[in-house]
Amino acid sequence: MGGDIVIEVKDLNISLKGKTIHKNVNISVNRGDIYSIIGKSGSGKSTLLRAMLMLQKFEGSIIILSTDIGKASNEKRSMIRKQFGVMFQAASLFTSLTIGENIAVSLNETVKLPKRMVENIVKFKLSLVGLDDDVYYLYPSELSGGMKKKAALARALILDPQLLFLDEPTSGLDPVSAEDFDKTIRQLNKLLGITVVMVTHDLDSFFNVTTRCCVLGDKKVLAEGTPFDIIKTEDEWIKKIFFGERGIKFQRWNQKHGSY
Amino acid sequence: MIEIKHNKSTVIIKGKATYSELPQLMNKLNKISKPVKILDITGIRKIDTSCLIFLLQFAKRYAAKINCSENDKKLLEIVKSNLKETAPKKTYHDKFFYNIGVAAYNKLIELYLFFGFLGEIFIHFAKALTHPKLFRVKAIVNDIEKMGLNAVPIITILSLLIGVVMAYQGSIKLKEFGANIFIVDLVSISITRELGPLIVAILLAGRSASSYTAQIGIMKVTEEIDVIKTMGLHPFDVLVFPKIISMIISLPLLVVLADIAGIFGGAVVANLSLGITYYDFYLRLSSVLTLHTFLSGLIKAPVFAFVIAVIGCFKGFRTSKNVESIGENVTISVVDGIFAVIVIDAIFSVVFRWAGI
Known part of the structure; x- marks a missing residue:
């Protein structure tokens, strides 16, 4: 089953309130990829992710697991959604449920299992993302930001999804936690064969885990490929993204000293 | 769909074993009363971690051996290393008198805090009188x-x-x-x-x-x-x-x-x-x-x-x-x-x- 395309975005057009966000966007994600979407703030990374998650109206076609989600029936769409694990940027745990209940929600909604079994599964997922059993009984407000993110990842993984969508998974984490997070994601990808699609700003994390990526900017895809393909691309915009602040500082330094 | 064959001390499971088949799997395996020595899951097409957790626990109960494919073995290892047996936390949900006690105690605390709040308002108000800008x-x-x-x-x-x-x-x-x-x-x-x-x-x-x-x-x-x-x-x-x-x-x-x-x-x-x-x-x-x-x-x-x-x-x-x-x-x-x-x-x-x- 390896190597086939799990997500294919074809000629995607999205406009919000009359403003064009995406124009003819084409990307494809292969099975087993850790696919990163990068780009400047406001370049529509999250919008693209939301379109894939069927939270955003779009024109064109997005084919996920060989189903065109734009045309599919509601039953078909919810079947595909069952294959998704999603982690939002702000973790977005249900504040009125404990972490254990939060993680168990979609399992309890899908199948009827004895309480003990659900608890075992949930605790396994907690351990998988590197959280202690103790957090099982805690409420989200009692957790730190990093722990919330991990709990949200555990919630995304509860049904062993084929596709894992992450919206800025490492933002707000300390470097060590971010590193751990990357390791977890790589491990999940390798061992469980989960295809990961993520939006990220964190360049360390980007180079750590990404196998393929695309750069969004100027309403379209500027480049797609492995990270090294992307860096080699001769594009001012991409260079700016990659060398970010450092790039600007370097240019300033150059202007001052007159030599390039 | 899932198939379970049970002969002598060997249980053979075939088919797909994911979370949606888990209740069925649990139901059938828990009915087995004779000791099981070998759990053969090589015939499983697709397995997920939730089923593996159950199978591991089942195998542990009879101290049985799990036969599985190379690919699943890795997954099994992950599950094994992350699975801890934990005792369920004691809950007092169905204790009638306990609930009454808790409710009464909470009401008292609430009243106590309310008076605290009132006092704080008065103290603050006195302060504000000398600082009309407040x-x-x-x-x-x-x-x-x-x-x-x-x-x-x-x-x-x-x-x-x-x-x-x-x-x-x-x-x-x-x-x-x-x-x-x-x-x-x-x-x-x-x-x-x-x-x-x-x-x-x-x-x-x-x-x-x-x-x-x-x-x-x-x-x-x-x-x-x-x-x-x-x-x-x-x-x-x-x-x-x-x-x-x-x-x-x-x-x-x-x-x-x-x-x-x-x-x-x-x-x-x-x-x-x-x-x-x-x-x-x-x-x-x-x-x-x-x-x-x-x-x-x-x-x-x-x-x-x-x-x-x-x-x-x-x-x-x-x-x-x-x-x-x-x-x-x-x-x-x-x-x-x-x-x-x-x-x-x-x-x-x-x-x-x-x-x-």
Whole structure:
């Protein structure tokens, strides 16, 4: 089953309130990829992710697991959604449920299992993302930001999804936690064969885990490929993204000293 | 679909084993009563971690060996290394007396905290008297508009209707006695002394206390209260005082309005059903409705206002950091507000009677 395309975005057009966000966007994600979407703030990374998650109206076609989600029936769409694990940027745990209940929600909604079994599964997922059993009984407000993110990842993984969508998974984490997070994601990808699609700003994390990526900017895809393909691309915009602040500082330094 | 074969001490599982097949799998395997030595899952097409967790536990129960493909072995290892047997935490959910105890204790704590809150307000108020800048005129005026002025239409209509109903119900009996003119006594005294202040207070408890609680509660959830604190401001100055002061200003004014509207409603009915002219009504009213009757109703208004605002704010600060508790506290603040208003009204009645007012 390896190597086939799990997500294919074809000629995607999205406009919000009359403003064009995406124009003819084409990307494809292969099975087993850790696919990163990068780009400047406001370049529509999250919008693209939301379109894939069927939270955003779009024109064109997005084919996920060989189903065109734009045309599919509601039953078909919810079947595909069952294959998704999603982690939002702000973790977005249900504040009125404990972490254990939060993680168990979609399992309890899908199948009827004895309480003990659900608890075992949930605790396994907690351990998988590197959280202690103790957090099982805690409420989200009692957790730190990093722990919330991990709990949200555990919630995304509860049904062993084929596709894992992450919206800025490492933002707000300390470097060590971010590193751990990357390791977890790589491990999940390798061992469980989960295809990961993520939006990220964190360049360390980007180079750590990404196998393929695309750069969004100027309403379209500027480049797609492995990270090294992307860096080699001769594009001012991409260079700016990659060398970010450092790039600007370097240019300033150059202007001052007159030599390039 | 999942197939399970059981011969001698070997269990062979074939097919797909994911979370949706898990109940079926559990059901079938738990029926096996004979000891199992080998669990053969090589025939499984697709397996997920939730099924593996169960199979591992099942295998452990009989100390059985699991045969699986190379690929699944890796997955099995992950599950094995992350799976810990944990005893379920003791819960007291079905302990009746425990629940009663907890509820009573929580109520006591709540009362204790409420008095603490009250004390804090008084101490702060004393401080604010020496620093008049702490009173935020803009916020107070804004609050008076939202909670006082915007409540004018509903309060006018409600008290008008109360006056109409009172006069109408009374007129039937009074007509029998030929004591038509006493309708003025009935309407004016009951509205100014009791119904006017009570209607306004109950309405504002529903309207303002709930909105105070929700506002402060959400500010707490979104950590805006913490922002206020880190800016060197006191949440009391910014949030609580303007609300209390604007309530104390607007509630008595609304009571006056309610009194006027109620008596006017009574006058209309007296005119229509008992044939008392507006002029007669006015003459009788000016001899019946003494200033001290009117004031004995009005004096309650600031007390109601204070209690409603304090309960609304207190419940807002009591909100814990989750969404559900906002809803819960808003409900409680309205119920507690109305409850407190009626209790205080009863106390006033007894005290007035006792003091001969």
